[in-house]
Amino acid sequence: MSEHRAPPPVSTMLMRGLFEENPIFRLALSLCPAVAVTTAVKNGLMLGVAVLVVQVLSSMSGSLVKHIINPKIRIPVFTLLIAIWVSAMDMILAAYFADVYQQVGLYVKLIVAFAIIISRMELFSMKHSVIPCFWDGLGMGLGFLIGLVLAGAFRELLGSGSIFGIAVLPFKPLLLVVLPAGGFFTIGLIMALFNWVDVKRGHKLPAGGGGAHG
Amino acid sequence: MAKVVSPHEIQVEGTLPTDVASIRLVRGSDADIPLAVVSVKPAAQPDSFTLTTSETLNKQDHYLLTAKGVDHPWEIAPSPWAMVISVIIGSALINNFVFTRYLGLCVFFGVSKNKDTAIGMGVTFTIVGLLSGMISWALNTFALEPLKLEFMQIIAFIGIVACLVQATDLILKKVNPVLHKKFGIYLVLITTNCIILAVPLLNATSGATFLQALGLSLGAGLGFALALFLMSCAIEKVNMAPVPIVFKGLPVAFIIAGLFALSFLGFSGLKVA
Secondary structure (H helix, E strand, C coil): CCCCCCCCCHHHHHHHHHCCCCCCCCCCCCHHHHHHCCCCHHHHHHHHHHHHHHHHHHHHHHHHHCCCCCHHHHHHHHHHHHHHHHHHHHHHHHHHCHHHHHHHHHHHHHHHHCHHHHHHHHHHHCCCCHHHHHHHHHHHHHHHHHHHHHHHHHHHHHHHCEECCEECCCCCCCHHHHCHHHHHHHHHHHHHHHHHHHHHCCCCCCCCCCCCCC | CEEEEECCEEEEECCCCCCHHHEEEEECCCCCCEECEEEEEECCCCCEEEEEECCCCCCCCCEEEEECCCCCCEEECCCHHHHHHHHHHHHHHHCCCCCCCCCCHHHHHHHCCCHHHHHHHHHHHHHHHHHHHHHHHHHHHHHHCCCCCHHHHHHHHHHHHHHHHHHHHHHHHHHCHHHHHHHHHHHHHHCCCHHHHHHHHHHHHHCCCHHHHHHHHHHHHHHHHHHHHHHHHHHHHHCCCCCCHHHCCHHHHHHHHHHHHHHHHHHHHCCCC
């Protein structure tokens, strides 16, 4: 029921999701898909696009209905809103990208429970109108997409010696990274890399280490 | 009475012709393809026979044995409770939801900072997960599937989880405020735990029976609780260790989770009889 706050500039809203508040490596939200589907770039890309679309649509629709819902039940309402967009996305992907869907299908359905989407609705959509919500959702979605593609490229290159299924290395350097455990190692290392860049740029890391949002 | 005693042998009680050609053994799922029976020999006990097959048999599978001149067929099925236990062990250890299916990670890394919160979350999650798993299974089997509303699964299941969490919160607050004070905060976190949604979805895709759904829901919760407890024990030690500044906090937690995942790979060799 709050008044609309003046939205930050578009560039801030877009860039925030990419680095400073990167959903995966900084906020440490929605980690399940980041570890699970990044065994190949293609899988990461598809899930990233799905999350991007769902995030933008949910943020915007959340902003639209925020005045007519009772604040006490906003979480269930937001969850149902997300569920509607996810169901639509799930059916579209199952129909048009059947081969990749077979591998990531379960995780597409689980977008409903991804903390990043509902947390953006809580933190941003509740306070801003539809257009800023579009940019914020786009920035967060892109940050998520880039995180997934980055981790996917790293794992596919090292684990299978290929990118997008095209062999670029004549050998498989490190099979370990495509194993279940490799996903954890990869994300841990990329997070450390983000922290390292931050330290180099002269920023202080938050107490308790980077990305410790719990 | 008949049961699979080893990968190539079935023990049958009753009278059976020793002629291989008059015996027909089929798998419950493919009633048209007979499995080749190599020999039928009387076993040590009276009135029982040992069948040898060339194909490998699985104790978890269903088989049907018929013989010429014998009216009643023998049904070979694992005992239902043995199946529940095998599903529980399978989903808690072999396919642990955290370490091999990578689900529930946000909550996993959030609450594994000390043992008390880990135990609190583990217990709360196991109970709510079991409840929501069974309610979702019932809704899916008795309402969504007969009405051809499978496309509503995501919306229905997340709705159940949200309502259940909210209801448990209210009831617990009224009935047992002390318990609510202790476990209330974990209840809220459950909605964003993917495992609670993954269990009904997996049950729905595999067409699980009541007991299989029960086993998966319970196993998922126990596996999550186990993973949380192990992780919190390790994290408590790491917090006192001199970790490089860029690895402090989550990065090192991920590396530890990776090591746990590697060790859980060892369970993949576990065969549940």
